[in-house]
Amino acid sequence: MLDQLAQNTAWFNERGVRVAAVTMGKPYEAKMFCAQRSPDVVCLANPDQSAYQAFNIGKINAQDVLNPASWRAWMKVMGKGFKPGQPGDQDAQQLGATFVIGTDGKVLLAHYNRFMGDNPEILTLKAIVEELGSRITA
Amino acid sequence: MTSRRIKTGDIAPNLQVVNADGETIELSSLWADKPVVLAFLRHFG
Numbered sequence: 001m002l003d004q005l006a007q008n009t010a011w012f013n014e015r016g017v018r019v020a021a022v023t024m025g026k027p028y029e030a031k032m033f034c035a036q037r038s039p040d041v042v043c044l045a046n047p048d049q050s051a052y053q054a055f056n057i058g059k060i061n062a063q064d065v066l067n068p069a070s071w072r073a074w075m076k077v078m079g080k081g082f083k084p085g086q087p088g089d090q091d092a093q094q095l096g097a098t099f100v101i102g103t104d105g106k107v108l109l110a111h112y113n114r115f116m117g118d119n120p121e122i123l124t125l126k127a128i129v130e131e132l133g134s135r136i137t138a
Numbered sequence: 139m140t141s142r143r144i145k146t147g148d149i150a151p152n153l154q155v156v157n158a159d160g161e162t163i164e165l166s167s168l169w170a171d172k173p174v175v176l177a178f179l180r181h182f183g
Contacts, residue, residue, distance in 0.1 A: 001177050018174040022155070024181060031158035042168065043158040051165065054151040056143050057178055090181035097178045101150045101169040108173070110144050116180070125175055132173055 001096055001119040006038035008122055013040070017129050022046050024090040052094060057112060059093040064115040100128045108132065150176075 002021055005012075009019045020042035023030045027045040034043035046052065098120050100109040109128045111120040144150065152166040168174045 002179055005175065005177055012175060016172050018168060018172050020168050020174050020176050022176065022178045024179070027156055027158055027160040034158060044165075045156045045158060045160075051153060051155055052178055054153050055178065092181055094180055096180045099144070099150065099176045100173065101176060102173050103169055103171065105149045105152075105166060105169060107144055107146055107148045107150050110146055110148075112143060113180075129173070129175075 001098060002034075002038050002041070004119070004122050006041060008126070009038065009040040011126065012129060015129050015133055017132075018042060020044065022051050024049060024052075024094060047090075049091060049094065052097075055097060055099070057097045058095050059091070060095055060116065061093075067115055069115060069118070098125070100125060100132075102132065 005019050005021065012019050019040070021034065021038065022044045023033060024047055025033055025045055026047050030043045030045040034041055044051070095113045095115070096119070097113055098109070098111045099107055102108050109120070109125070111124075113119060150166070150169070152164060154162050155165050157163055168176065
């Protein structure tokens with residue numbers, strides 16, 4: 001997800017939308033990781049996963065690993081040239097999620113990954129932002 | 139996962155988090171002045 005966001009950060013920023021990523025790394029790890037992968041994305045360090053818990057983001061279970069959709073998503077991500085890394089001391093079972101949040105704090109889109117690689121389409125995120133822009137300028 | 143998931147229209151949770159410089163910030167500061175696309179990542183990789 002981060003690579004897709006990094007490739008599109010300028011598009012979002014030009015439309016007045018911030019792009020931020022919550023990681024499970026320690027601050028120095030998050031800083032290095034984001035500097036390499038997504039220097040224009042606001043990067044957060046959440047090694048205790050408190051933010052993941054606050055947003056009720058789930059974890060992978062055995063059923064997810066056996067889910068063919070999980071493997072299809074995995075292949076799709078690999079096919080785009082994004083190579084997954086090793087979890088190190090981070091929670092390998094933690095799933096991701098993506099939210100679009102307005103300035104009033106209201107959630108405009110909530111996408112909980114059902115399995116590895118189940119990220120929202122970047123076009124879906126852009127459509128939300130385009131809709132937001134038309135409401136602001138209307 | 140039995141906890142209630144956040145849906146469109148809900149108010150996003152706010153809590154203190156740490157940025158990549160090690161500074162504690164309010165998560166809500168990310169959307170205080172402009173909308174935000176907030177991605178929760180899996181492990182580094």
